[in-house]
Structure formats: structure tokens, C-alpha cells
Amino acid sequence: MATLAQHQHSPDDTIHGHGLRMTGQRRAVYDVLMGERNHPTAVEVFTKVRGQVPNISLATVYNCLETLTDCGLVKIVTHERGPSRYCPNLKDHAHFFCDSCGEVSDLPLRARKRPQDVWEVPENITISHHQVAFRGECPKCAKKKNLKSEARNPKSK
Amino acid sequence: MATLAQHQHSPDDTIHGHGLRMTGQRRAVYDVLMGERNHPTAVEVFTKVRGQVPNISLATVYNCLETLTDCGLVKIVTHERGPSRYCPNLKDHAHFFCDSCGEVSDLPLRARKRPQDVWEVPENITISHHQVAFRGECPKCAKKKNLKSEARNPKSK
DNA sequence: CACCTTATCAAGAACAATTCCTATTTAAGT
DNA sequence: ACTTAAATAGGAATTGTTCTTGATAAGGTG
Ligand SMILES: [Mn+2]
Ligand SMILES: [Mn+2]
Ligand SMILES: [Zn+2]
Ligand SMILES: [Zn+2]
Numbered sequence A, B: 001m002a003t004l005a006q007h008q009h010s011p012d013d014t015i016h017g018h019g020l021r022m023t024g025q026r027r028a029v030y031d032v033l034m035g036e037r038n039h040p041t042a043v044e045v046f047t048k049v050r051g052q053v054p055n056i057s058l059a060t061v062y063n064c065l066e067t068l069t070d071c072g073l074v075k076i077v078t079h080e081r082g083p084s085r086y087c088p089n090l091k092d093h094a095h096f097f098c099d100s101c102g103e104v105s106d107l108p109l110r111a112r113k114r115p116q117d118v119w120e121v122p123e124n125i126t127i128s129h130h131q132v133a134f135r136g137e138c139p140k141c142a143k144k145k146n147l148k149s150e151a152r153n154p155k156s157k
Numbered sequence C: 001c002a003c004c005t006t007a008t009c010a011a012g013a014a015c016a017a018t019t020c021c022t023a024t025t026t027a028a029g030t
Numbered sequence D: 001a002c003t004t005a006a007a008t009a010g011g012a013a014t015t016g017t018t019c020t021t022g023a024t025a026a027g028g029t030g
Helices: A013-015 A022-037 A042-049 A058-070 A139-152 B001-005 B010-016 B024-035 B042-049 B058-070 B138-154
Strands: A075-077 A085-087 A092-098 A104-108 A127-137 B076-077 B085-087 B093-098 B104-108 B126-137
Touching: A013 A022, A022 A042, A022 A058, A042 A058, A058 A085, A104 B001, A127 A139, B010 B024, B024 B042, B024 B058, B042 B058, B058 B076, B058 B085, B126 B138
Parallel strands: A092 A127, B093 B126
Antiparallel strands: A075 A085, A092 A104, A127 B126, B076 B085, B093 B104
16 A cells, blocks of 8 residues: 655645645556565566556556656656666765676765765855765675675685 | 886786786776766777777777776776766775766765664675765756756746 | 877767657547 | 546657777877
8 A cells, every 4th residue: 555655645635735646556556666666677576566557558657657756756866878767765875786697776865964075166156956876795795796706716715 | 916006006017917918908998088078888988099099999899998907007986876987086985977968977985984883784794895976956957957947937936 | 201000080880768650449428 | 327537558768878880080000
């Protein structure tokens, strides 16, 4: 079941508040995102949501994702030239992309910190958004690699 | 290795160091990037570089940009779903994108600061890269907008 | 210089992700 | 039930990029 969005409103109320309807397709797309918080691509959402709405089209999935994004229920996440991914975590956060397994995870903003503390942003420019992506190797992949190199050379420290 | 580029070597040496040749096309592409530090797209580089090498092809521009990137002479900059842009500033920096005029500018990293100071990055993950983008309104566009609203309502404070 | 071997190139086809178009269906409001 | 606008499915079109291929150019060698 879909949990409530951020504050007092259900996703239905949020969508209605934008003068739009909560349709079966929109709910199914939203539920997939809330269910697997893996930052799926549109195509991944599409294949998943077909289990619920067997003849939804990919264009509709794109439309639903755009609508949900416009209503502020999900965020779109882009990374280099890969396909866009979608995230229902509305808190301010950055993303980590593992180069070996492709996993995407959330990195919360530290309390009382702002990106402007790290980069010199001139006073006279107005910031409305920021997007921060880290790349590297996740702990799982690092461990896997260590096991392999041990097997290859058992005496290595 | 790529890091040599900043220091004692010319771009020619850097490219040779990778077992490649500095051709007319590659130099022309590199010169365009060094000349206008506007973070041009591949197509913008293409039209510009045609002044020097009239029948260079777009595919070759893409190839040159990829080669220069692989050699560490330029960086590729992606932003949301727009076309990739290219940047010859090798220092660690973030980018600001003006929503009204499309201008892209560099924001230097503050001394002795790291992105990890602002986002909670678990100890056991290895960071190899980060990419940081800010969006908003540049000073020029803000001023323009102010002038317009003054003209519309001369008495407004 | 003539010859060989590769790297590089131009041109266009192919590709992946996304957006657009249009006829049909669905839902709200009366 | 009737009217009207919103939403959908399916497919075509677009955009930015990569791939393929045959022709050229550049270094190295004798
Ligand atoms: Mn996220
Ligand atoms: Mn830059
Ligand atoms: Zn991993
Ligand atoms: Zn501007």
C-alpha cells in the first residue's frame, strides 16, 4: 500500500491539488517507485508495472512519471548519459552510483550543511536546484574483488 | 597517466603519451574549447571548428572530444537530459546552469573542502568521481528581469 | 624515396532514450 | 444519460550519440 507523501497529504490529494486525476496507471507507477527504492529507469518501471496494468504503454509510463515529478511526488535523477531514473525520496540527498554493479543509493545531506559551503557560489546568483552525483565502488563490490584477488594469490596480505 | 596534463606537458605531449597523434582536427577542436570557455556542445564545437577545418565531420568532432577526454585534456559535462558539454578547466569544480539564458559557468571547489563534508558518504564506499550541478538564475538575467518589472510598475519599491 | 602498417577520417547508417501525435477510452460534472 | 476535458495506447518522429566502412594520411623502415 502506498504510504503518505511527505506531510499530511496522500498522493491522491497532491495530484488533485494540481487539478489532475489519480488514475490506475499513475497509482501503479507510483506504487512501483515506493515499493522498490532502487531508482529504476522508465523501462524498469514499465516492465514492473505491467504486472498490475498488463497493457499500459511505455509512453504512458513516461507520462505518469512526468506528472508525478511535476506534482513533486518523485524526483528525476540523471547520471552521465544513462537513462533517467526516478526516486520517491523527497528529502534533500545526493546519489552514489557503483561503477561495477550499477547500484544507485541515497546519500543524505548532513545537518546544517549546504553545498555552497564547499563550492564558491557568487553571492549574486540565485540557486534553485542542485544535483550531486558520486561514482565509485560500493562495499559489496569491493568485498567481491578482494575475495577474488585472495583466491588468485592466497599468501597476499 | 592523465594527471600529467596539468603540469609540464603540452597537449601534444599528453596525446603522444597515450600513443596517439596530434592531428589537425584534434588541435582545432582543442583550440575551440580553450578559446571559448563556454562549455559548448559537440554541435557548437562542430560549427565553430568548421571555420578552421571546413570539411570535418560531426562524427570526427565526437571522436576528437572523446580522445581529448580520455587523455584528460578536457572534461565532459552532462546536465539533465541536454546534450553533453565540454570543459577544458582541469581544476576540480562544479557547474552553474542559468535557467533563463542557458549560460554555464564554473564554480571552484573551496580550499580544503570536500563534498563528503556536506553529504553523508559511508566510510566503506570508495569515491572515484563526483559531479555537481547547480541551477538557478545568473546575475545578468536577474538584473534584466528587475528592469522589466520596474518598467511595468515604476513606483514599486 | 618507395613501401608497409596503423591511426584517423568522412559519410552515412544505426541506435537508445525520449517526446510527439492521434484516434479512442475513460472519468467528472451536470 | 449527456457533455466535455483528461488520459491512454500505439506508433511515428526527434535528438544526441555511437557504430561501420572504405578512403586517406602519417610514421617508421630499409
Ligand atoms: Mn534518490
Ligand atoms: Mn567547467
Ligand atoms: Zn557495486
Ligand atoms: Zn542567465
